[in-house]
Amino acid sequence: MIAVHTVEEIRAAEKALMAQLPAGALMQRAVAGLVTVCARLLDGVYGARVVVLAGAGSNGGDALWAAARLARRGAHAQAFLLAPEKAHAEGLAAFRAAGGRLVEPAGAADALAEADLVLDGILGIGGRGGLRGDAALLAGLLRAGRTAGAVVAVDLPSGVDPDTGETPGAHVIADHTVTFGTGKAALVVDPAAAAAGVLHPVDIGLEPYLPEPRLTVLDDADVAVLLPDPGRESDKYSRGVVGVLAGSGQFPGAAVLAVGGALHGGAGMVRYAGPESVATEVRARWPEAIAGLSPDAVGRVQAWTVGSGLGDGRGDDVHAALGAGLPVLVDADGLRWLPERFTGPAVLTPHAGELARLLGVERAEVEARRLHHARQAAQRWNAVVLLKGSTTVVAAPDGRVRVNPTGTSALASAGTGDVLAGLAGSLLAGGLSPFDAGSVGAYLHGLAGRRAAASSGYPSAGDALAELPGVVRSLRGVVGGG
Ligand SMILES: NC(=O)C1=CN([C@@H]2O[C@H](COP(=O)(O)OP(=O)(O)OC[C@H]3O[C@@H](n4cnc5c(N)ncnc54)[C@H](O)[C@@H]3O)[C@@H](O)[C@H]2O)[C@@H](O)CC1
Numbered sequence: 219m220i221a222v223h224t225v226e227e228i229r230a231a232e233k234a235l236m237a238q239l240p241a242g243a244l245m246q247r248a249v250a251g252l253v254t255v256c257a258r259l260l261d262g263v264y265g266a267r268v269v270v271l272a273g274a275g276s277n278g279g280d281a282l283w284a285a286a287r288l289a290r291r292g293a294h295a296q297a298f299l300l301a302p303e304k305a306h307a308e309g310l311a312a313f314r315a316a317g318g319r320l321v322e323p324a325g326a327a328d329a330l331a332e333a334d335l336v337l338d339g340i341l342g343i344g345g346r347g348g349l350r351g352d353a354a355l356l357a358g359l360l361r362a363g364r365t366a367g368a369v370v371a372v373d374l375p376s377g378v379d380p381d382t383g384e385t386p387g388a389h390v391i392a393d394h395t396v397t398f399g400t401g402k403a404a405l406v407v408d409p410a411a412a413a414a415g416v417l418h419p420v421d422i423g424l425e426p427y428l429p430e431p432r433l434t435v436l437d438d439a440d441v442a443v444l445l446p447d448p449g450r451e452s453d454k455y456s457r458g459v460v461g462v463l464a465g466s467g468q469f470p471g472a473a474v475l476a477v478g479g480a481l482h483g484g485a486g487m488v489r490y491a492g493p494e495s496v497a498t499e500v501r502a503r504w505p506e507a508i509a510g511l512s513p514d515a516v517g518r519v520q521a522w523t524v525g526s527g528l529g530d531g532r533g534d535d536v537h538a539a540l541g542a543g544l545p546v547l548v549d550a551d552g553l554r555w556l557p558e559r560f561t562g563p564a565v566l567t568p569h570a571g572e573l574a575r576l577l578g579v580e581r582a583e584v585e586a587r588r589l590h591h592a593r594q595a596a597q598r599w600n601a602v603v604l605l606k607g608s609t610t611v612v613a614a615p616d617g618r619v620r621v622n623p624t625g626t627s628a629l630a631s632a633g634t635g636d637v638l639a640g641l642a643g644s645l646l647a648g649g650l651s652p653f654d655a656g657s658v659g660a661y662l663h664g665l666a667g668r669r670a671a672a673s674s675g676y677p678s679a680g681d682a683l684a685e686l687p688g689v690v691r692s693l694r695g696v697v698g699g700g
Pocket residue numbers: 232236244245246248249273274275276277278280340341342343344345346347348349350372373374398422
């Protein structure tokens with residue numbers, strides 16, 4: 219699991235830890251990690267051309283110290299100081315003592331063009347708002363590919379907002395980010411995360427001083443533990459029955475895909491509710507599913523997945539499913555029938571356009587501020603909100619968030635959302651909490667998309683669905699029931 223903390227939490231932890239250490243020791247831990255990564259990225263440190271972009275704060279200090287150490291190992295180090303009179307004094311002294319040279323503004327472009335490695339130490343967790351002035355110009359040169367070197371961001375790409383993943387203005391786009399102590403939202407939530415490149419976490423001993431993270435990124439081991447595990451005495455009912463209210467004459471495929479997702483999420487049975495013409499298609503593809511015309515007719519379930527491809531009608535059926543007092547997952551067209559607030563367990567799975575409509579804002583605004591809007595909707599409807607897209611964010615009404623790390627744009631194709639709705643609904647029926655069902659569902663779905671892309675290039679929703687059993691098998695290992 220990657221833990222993500224806020225700037226406020228990091229500052230408090232750093233303060234507590236620094237009180238136990240000699241002055242400057244914490245920065246030296248960060249610098250040691252940074253130098254290790256840089257040395258690995260360079261094809262030999264001796265003779266390498268390293269350019270530092272150093273701002274006024276400790277982030278610039280880290281970069282100057284690191285360049286000093288690389289210079290002592292034979293690198294040719296140059297630094298561009300964005301605020302020369304406020305540059306980190308010890309870092310600058312070390313840099314100069316190691317033979318590092320300062321670059322005048324007029325020489326910055328040439329230095330970047332010849333660099334093997336560029337250290338972005340303009341702003342770290344103290345950064346607010348986008349880059350301005352020379353900093354914005356330099357970031358523009360890097361973006362335009364005016365350096366042949368690897369761009370390594372110190373702690374986070376300068377100019378992105380640390381706590382929100384927003385990009386309020388000009389910012390650096392890095393190839394690598396060496397980050398200290400703990401994760402930051404900017405490193406895992408788009409659009410900022412897209413600027414971070416490959417992440418290299420460096421342990422500086424902060425963990426004992428940090429609180430329980432409110433924002434996390436699950437990994438394989440976390441998800442394996444959360445997956446429902448049929449016990450020896452399980453039967454198809456005790457494993458959970460999931461009802462799927464999806465599809466329509468216009469979108470029958472949504473029902474087929476959602477039922478397919480539901481069949482692979484661990485529930486013991488899938489009951490499909492919908493018109494006979496759609497039910498016929500569902501049965502033809504999935505003989506193991508049971509079908510009925512409406513939520514009432516279909517029989518008892520432990521959770522409902524509602525909405526994928528429903529089209530305009532069937533408001534009564536949606537109300538019946540949402541009013542049954544059971545855990546519910548609401549997707550796509552079902553989102554038009556939300557109650558004022560949920561009183562029971564609920565997961566909403568909008569994409570950015572759907573969430574924008576729900577909140578009465580522009581789609582671009584949701585995409586620019588994913589964490590903010592997912593959290594806002596989770597509180598507004600008292601439901602877990604799984605906001606789909608380039609970073610899928612799962613927000614709980616209590617403020618906890620999980621960011622899905624497995625997503626892939628290979629999943630950006632029609633019908634994949636239907637698979638996810640069925641899958642996560644099945645996990646809900648299997649007894650997972652809405653927060654777990656949403657985040658585990660997104661994780662498995664992303665892995666299935668990646669596998670499908672690996673074997674078919676441009677996978678369809680059906681290709682991703684076909685990979686789900688293999689994904690679940692590899693995560694569960696050989697555990698088998700009972
Ligand atoms: N506190 C510590 O002991 C440690 C700090 N570390 C480093 O220190 C960094 C934080 O250092 P600071 O708190 O000095 O903060 P920063 O280095 O992020 O910079 C803060 C400075 O930039 C200015 N500033 C903020 N936004 C700006 C903008 N948009 N344009 C121009 N100037 C802007 C601020 O007024 C302030 O002078 C971390 O990211 C990390 O790199 C590491 O060395 C680990 C240890």
